[in-house]
Amino acid sequence: MNEVNSVARILHCHAKPGCAPQCQALLQQLLGASSQLPGCVFAGLVPPASPQGPHQLVQRFAAAADLARARAAPEWAQWHARLEQVAAVLDCGPVEGLQTWSAPPVPVMVPPKWKLTVVSWLGIFPLVSLSLGVLGPLLQSWPFLARIFVVTVLVVSLMSYVVMPRLVAWMAWWLRRN
Template sequence: MTNEMEQEDQYVTVVISQHVKPGCETDYEAWLRNITSVSRTYPGHLGTNVIRPQPGVRREYVIIFRFDGYENLKAWMTSRDREYWLNQGKHLVESDPHVQQLSGLEAWFSLPGQPLKTPPRYKTALLTWASVFILINLLTTFLVPLLRGLPPLIISLIITITMVALLTYVVMPRVSRLFSKWLYAK
């Protein structure tokens, strides 16, 4: 029960990967536009991203649906609309899709070009803490002096925006690669 309550209070991401039958890519793209536009009509939908195949790197399509909480995600995942569109697209794919649900910071810890796996939470917490600790000290040392004349709330706003952007797009992808052997140790 506690785990379910925790999930309800977090953003939830579902990652779906599947291989499209050769020659069906155009039809699959049309199907993808339809199912993603239907998903947008569901409460709590925060966005959909599609990572298309890259020759020599990755064969599968990866579709990422983000919702504001577990219950809204569940409503979409168990909906008749989704079931209808999955049935419409069955002939376009080689097998059933691989579906993985992520919540919180887990999505930071994925390696490009590899199936999404989530490391143990204590490892993600430790690396996130270390990254935040180092980054906040660097930002306060180098950025705060440049912002001295501004009100404290504006300084805080600039620091947090910069920190989240750096964590998401620069720091965590590199930290994930650097510590991948430790994060994903068997």
């Protein structure tokens, strides 16, 4: 298979209220049926990142003609009709060539900058305060730029690898709210 000529179809399915189990069952059935489609080289189901998020079905075809042939099949319309009874369906595709490997699997909802600023401050303020309180007396004899270097390396490292991932997970309910 020539990856440059490959094409993918991505279905985003937001289950209607109370229909999540039926939506997931239909997508599982569609996933199984995908393996029977001529030219389908991969099919996968991406579960929702959050309870309100979309299920995603990714189908990768060897060529655009294979995807076109699958879309022209009567079963295609039948699957869509069944899915639309239990979910809001967004058909993203075709995504072609090397984009099929680098396209994000989930549409990303980016929180407003002011919310990200607040969450960043919630992590930075205590880290800087603690760092200056603990390291300040120990580094008092050091030159000013050397002290700032040590404190900023510590704060940035802790923010990137320890504090911010936990803060974002902890504040996700607020960051994702409109």
